[in-house]
Amino acid sequence: DSGVTQTPKHLITATGQRVTLRCSPRSGDLSVYWYQQSLDQGLQFLIHYYNGEERAKGNILERFSAQQFPDLHSELNLSSLELGDSALYFCASSVGRGAGETQYFGPGTRLLVL
Amino acid sequence: GQNIDQPTEMTATEGAIVQINCTYQTSGFNGLFWYQQHAGEAPTFLSYNVLDGLEEKGRFSSFLSRSKGYSYLLLKELQMKDSASYLCAVRGPNSGAGSYQLTFGKGTKLSVIP
Secondary structure (H helix, E strand, O other), X not given: XXXXXXXXXXXXXXXXXXXXXXXXXXXXXOEEEEEEEEOOOEEEEEEEEEOOEEEEEOOOOOOEEEEEOOOOOEEEEEOOOOHHHOEEEEEEEEOOOOOOOOOEEOOOEEEEEO | OEEEEOOOEEEEEOOOOEEEEEEEEEOOOOOEXXXXXXXXXXXXXXXXXXXXXXXXXXXXXXXXXXXXXXXXXXXXXXXXXXXXXXXXXEEEEEOOOOOEEEEEOOOEEEEXXX
């Protein structure tokens, strides 16, 4: 158990819908990272927040957005869902944002879009 | 950008030693991580290399050559529970907003057979 929690564990929804994924980092960690993992693409970095501020964006679609709240938990919002958005979504946390810091991953949310 | 290559699959025998290679091309380098991921579960941190050489941690060792853009993960005394995917990840340059993006390879699926 990494200490990172994610809810829900599973989510089934229909195309065109909107969902919110939630992540609570390890106690004391200020950075939260979101990743998408699909079978053919591997782990893809989406976005990084540090202490409430966005710090980096990866291959995140415009239909996706995220935020980090004052209590440091983070939410990833996915809208106008398409079949191709079906994937495992992981969040990870680290203490800070230094180059040598290890990211610890939550258990993931498995999203299925029908 | 970053490009990371690792073999897709490997098979090894229980009790043996296996070496999983990773090569990378990067526009900036701030360290290389290895993660283990069992199917459907979260990646878990194994090792971090930022300087050339070998880092040993119990049955697991990781090697880095920055000049060659090459790393390997060595697993000794293989156990059945080591059957998993092994992800090589490179930390890139500072994004300019104090974020060092982690780019993952697609992973090597290791099967340990009796």
